[in-house]
Amino acid sequence: MKISKIYIAKIENVSRENFPYAKPIDYYKGYLENLSPFKAAFMDNVCFLKLDTDSNISSIIETSEEACKIVTDYLKKIVEGLEISRINMIWDMLYRYTLPTGRTGVVMHAISAINLLLYDAYAKYLNIPVYELLGGKTRDSIRAYASHLHPTSKDKLEKEAISYIEEGYTAMKMRFCCGPSDPLGIDKNIELVKIIRDAVGYSVELYGDAWMSWNLNFALKIAKKLEKYELGWLEEPFLPDDFESYKYLVKKTDIPIAAGEHHYHVYDFKKLLDAGVRILQPDAIWVGGITAMKKIAGLAEAYGAIVVPHTSNIYNLHFIISEPENLAPMAEYLTKYRWLEDRVKNPLKPEKGYFKLWEKKGFGLEYYFETGGEAGTLPP
CATH class of the missing domain: 3.20.20.120 (Enolase-like C-terminal domain)
Incomplete structure (x- = not known):
């Protein structure tokens, strides 16, 4: 089973309540006051990244918009067409490919997203939970x-x-x-x-x-x-x-x-x-x-x-x-x-x-939109 395509299924802004707590930017409250936990983590928008295979098995992972764009702009060309089971090889290849500008931060978030997509899709192919x-x-x-x-x-x-x-x-x-x-x-x-x-x-x-x-x-x-x-x-x-x-x-x-x-x-x-x-x-x-x-x-x-x-x-x-x-x-x-x-x-x-974990194949998540990316009924 090979990776046929990785793409963005959906990007949206999700509003969240602002809970007070200490932050490293507290020295600059006059400029950056009242950030929510997600805004403080640089995640205003969430992105649903999707992986399709040549066996009609798909996977969706939610991450930041920035991580998704790194995947779709730079990393997907490296992995599309590869065997889904080569999880360790793909991880190491992406890590080495991104070393000049990566190693931490949003680039590693992008590698994480691909890695999780691979685990989910491969476990689905084997009809077993990821664990x-x-x-x-x-x-x-x-x-x-x-x-x-x-x-x-x-x-x-x-x-x-x-x-x-x-x-x-x-x-x-x-x-x-x-x-x-x-x-x-x-x-x-x-x-x-x-x-x-x-x-x-x-x-x-x-x-x-x-x-x-x-x-x-x-x-x-x-x-x-x-x-x-x-x-x-x-x-x-x-x-x-x-x-x-x-x-x-x-x-x-x-x-x-x-x-x-x-x-x-x-x-x-x-x-x-x-x-x-x-x-x-x-x-x-x-x-x-x-x-x-x-x-x-x-x-x-x-x-x-x-x-x-x-x-x-x-x-x-x-x-x-x-x-x-x-x-x-x-x-x-x-x-x-x-x-x-x-x-x-x-x-x-x-x-x-x-x-208590379920015994569903892959990670077992079900999303509020169709696997093809079409919008469905979303929770508030």
């Missing part, structure tokens, strides 16, 4: 943690945190409000943590996401004050390339440090591991697809680290369930918005704090 291509299930379900808790009022935070306990979650993640640009940022962040801890107690795992917004001095000061709240991890305190700050912080705090959402391929993750980070958070949509995820998993195992991917998109879930639970123990579930599953009919949701 069977990856070695099969290691368990029947995946533990999920509830991810949101953006900084709001005390009453709203308490109510939201308690609701996750009532829904069966045993872990949850909050967002911090502030970074070094706010002179009172440390105290404001600590108050948020205290509100949630007082609401749910200490038998629940609580994680905190700084989203690349701190510097080393700020992180060292706040980490000392956070330790008594027993955070399960402190996520992305620094800019992705600031490996020296990661290396210093992990030696100065008892709070485990997590990172990887904005890192790429095995080389970035080797640097994180060498800096002492032991909770890795790649996302198959960005990091290089399933091919890169599997390499990162092997690297993590050699360092005694765990892999907890960014978001519970279906691609990450297939990866997680194919890895031993001690290596990939859980999945993040964004409780208030979808992550690149905007037009999916059947997004997986956890029940009582656990995901």
Whole structure:
């Protein structure tokens, strides 16, 4: 079975609510204020990229408009006509082809999209779920943690945190409000943590996401004050390339440090591991697809680290369930918005704090438009 065509099936703007949280651009709020999580991630428009084969098997992946255009303008000419099963060869060829301008960022997003299309189409051809291509299930379900808790009022935070306990979650993640640009940022962040801890107690795992917004001095000061709240991890305190700050912080705090959402391929993750980070958070949509995820998993195992991917998109879930639970123990579930599953009919949701994967062929997603790209009834 060969790749016959890769093309854009649909591009659209999807409006999303703006949730407050600390961002690396907070120093420039006068110019870039009130960005939504997706706008801050440079994803105003979403794009549905489609792959057709000569066996009438197709696949659709949702990604950014920018990644789609890199695929259709530059990369598809490299892969059209190749055997669908040559997934590793195609990945390596595209990585080497894009080295002068790639390695990270939107170019790697584009390679990720092609990689996921190939896995989906090949698994459909074999009439099996993608996780069977990856070695099969290691368990029947995946533990999920509830991810949101953006900084709001005390009453709203308490109510939201308690609701996750009532829904069966045993872990949850909050967002911090502030970074070094706010002179009172440390105290404001600590108050948020205290509100949630007082609401749910200490038998629940609580994680905190700084989203690349701190510097080393700020992180060292706040980490000392956070330790008594027993955070399960402190996520992305620094800019992705600031490996020296990661290396210093992990030696100065008892709070485990997590990172990887904005890192790429095995080389970035080797640097994180060498800096002492032991909770890795790649996302198959960005990091290089399933091919890169599997390499990162092997690297993590050699360092005694765990892999907890960014978001519970279906691609990450297939990866997680194919890895031993001690290596990939859980999945993040964004409780208030979808992550690149905007037009999916059947997004997986956890029940009582656990995901259960279906046995549909490929990744198993169904979209709100015809496979030929014709518009159908879309959700709001």
